Amino acid sequence: MFKIYQLNFPPNVLNFLWRASTNSLPTRINLSTKHVPIAATCPFCFAAPETILHVLVQCSFARSCWSKVPITGVVPDAMLFSSWLEAGLVSWNSAEVLEAGMVCWSIWNRRNELVWNFKHPDAKYFFYTIECDDCALVDRNSKNSSLVRTTLYRTQMIGFKCA
Template sequence: MGAYTFHISNPILPIKLLESNATVDELIEGESKTWKKDLVQAIFRQEEAKCICNIPISIKGMDDKVIWGLSDKGLFSVKSAYFTDLEKIKHKTGETSNSDQNERIWRKVWRLTSSGKVKQFLWKALNGIPPTRSNLFKRMVVDNSTCPICNREEETALHVLWDCPASVDVWSEEFSPVKKWRRNYADFMSVWSDFHSKLEDEKLHIIATMLHCLWRRRNDLVFEGKFKGPSVLFQLALQGVEAIKLAQEKPRESQLRTTDSLRILWRPPRLEFMKVYVDAALDTK
């Protein structure tokens, strides 16, 4: 039937008409399965009584059951609760120009020529969900949130990818597209928004690969005790960019060569001839 809130017109009157522990079924005729309109109108306001009496009542006499009204099947799921919460947040904050900007940012992330694992890492970083010490500490997985590289600040996505002194050394390399950029960003999304608005696609591709390399270096230190210097790390990022570029160009070149060869080899028959294409299989046994 759904959830409704009604105001009782006279709070003293219902006590005289019904017991203090009365339930809704006492407002319904047992045999005919219809509302007791006189009783409903005596308890509730006129407009509310009309709404109540317009609520359909099941004639099958089925037992009441709890349903989740936010899904088609009436069953609760984490997915439906998640999207309901998103809708509530959207209605609460209202639509702003930021939503359009965020949509453009996400569209550009998925259109990057970077590998899938780089894009997936960016998605996690922009949503603030990489397993940094800060996130792990909040979930009581580790006993402190300090950065394992500098041992000074809390390790957030912004810190490990941008603010940590070890990361600053990498971004200060000679061929870095963001060599002299500012450091006072509020979160990683703010940093990436600047990347998105100020850098060309080719440089943004380098930055994305570099971010993934920084995270891999952090994991190498935590789990294997290995640590690469800024120059080595930057060169690895550039090599990764070139490898992806070559991998994406080869299929196109191969396809073009195949198409060209087909165009060269095939010739239409002369007027007095007809071409017939056949296929055959040979059994050597």
């Protein structure tokens, strides 16, 4: 998982990915194992326990968000988020790694908006942008230079931004 800190993400996204990979995010299942009196079910779908892998990859809301992203080889049968991310780091190109990290970050932010502010997100309005210069997607000299872009996805609807 030390590969995470070699990625070209903003510090807050790097910290988020590290915490997700080490099962350190305050998901409902993690809170309930620490005897916090809370229902362990996912706040998006109420169909499964809210693990990190579930909320970021397997939940119906997360799957709707991932369906809008052209990333190849997302491993659906992983048991832990860390193994899912490691498989992605091996199979994705640099642009796909950045896109996947930003999608995870955006989904987590939408989850927090739902949990703390009762704002119900809609996956059809889901998009994200990267607005800082520190987030260069791919070195222009790489074979993936055609994927270099500063704004990854936009919709014409009012959506979310996670820069």
